[in-house]
Amino acid sequence: MLFALNNQHLGYGAQTVLTNLTLTINPGEKVAIIGESGAGKSTLLSALREQCPHNVAWCPQQLGLVPMLNCLHNIYMGQLHNHHFLVNLLRLIYPGTRITQEISLLTQKLGIEEQLHNACEQLSGGQQQRTAIARSIYSGKNIFIGDEPVSALDAFQAQHVLTVLTQTFDTLVVSLHDVALAKQHCQRIIALKSGQILFDMPSQKVSQQALNGVYQ
16 A cells, blocks of 8 residues: 555645545556546645655646756756755756766657757746656656646647656556546546545546536
8 A cells, every 4th residue: 555545634724625535545556536626636646745755756736847947957856855965066067968868868758858958937838847747757756646747738748748657657646637538547537526535446437427427
C-alpha cells in the first residue's frame, strides 16, 4: 500500500471539501481522478502527496517555474534535492555537457527541444506545462502526481505526454478532464461528486451511465 485515507475529511483552511474519504492506492497503479471543477480533485491530490512528499514527482496546476530562467535550468531543478547547495549553484550557472545532453534528450521526447535555452516567461502555456513535466521526470522519482498535467495541450500532445508519463513512472495519480484519456491511460478511475467518492472502479468497467452521474 502506497497511499491510504480512512474516513478522512479534507479541505483547506476552515473549509471542508471532501468528507469521509476512504481509499488506498498501491504501488504500480495508474489512477485517474475525475469530477467537475470544484469537486475536490486538487484537494485529494495534495493530501496524497503529503503522505510521502519526498518520493513524489509533483506537478500542480500552478507550475512553479522560475520565469526568468531558461527551460534547461527549470528542468534541472527536478534534481536540486540530490545535491549540495553549492553544486546546484554551479550547475545553474554552468550545467555542463552531460546534464545539458540529458535534459536535451528529455525535451526532445516532449517536443520542446527548440525551447531549451529560452526563458520560461517566453514560452506558451503548453510549453511551460511540458517543461514542468520534464522537471518531474528529471527528478528520477517513481511516483507521479499531477493536477491536470495536460490541460494546456492539444489532443495529440496530451496523448503523447500521458504515454510518456505512464511509461516513465511506476505509479501515476492524475486528475483529468478528458475522460477518454483517463480511460485509455489509467487502469482505475476515481470519480468525485458532492464532496465524496461517487465511484472507484477499473477503467474498462466505467460506463457512460456512470459518467453521466459525474457530470450531470
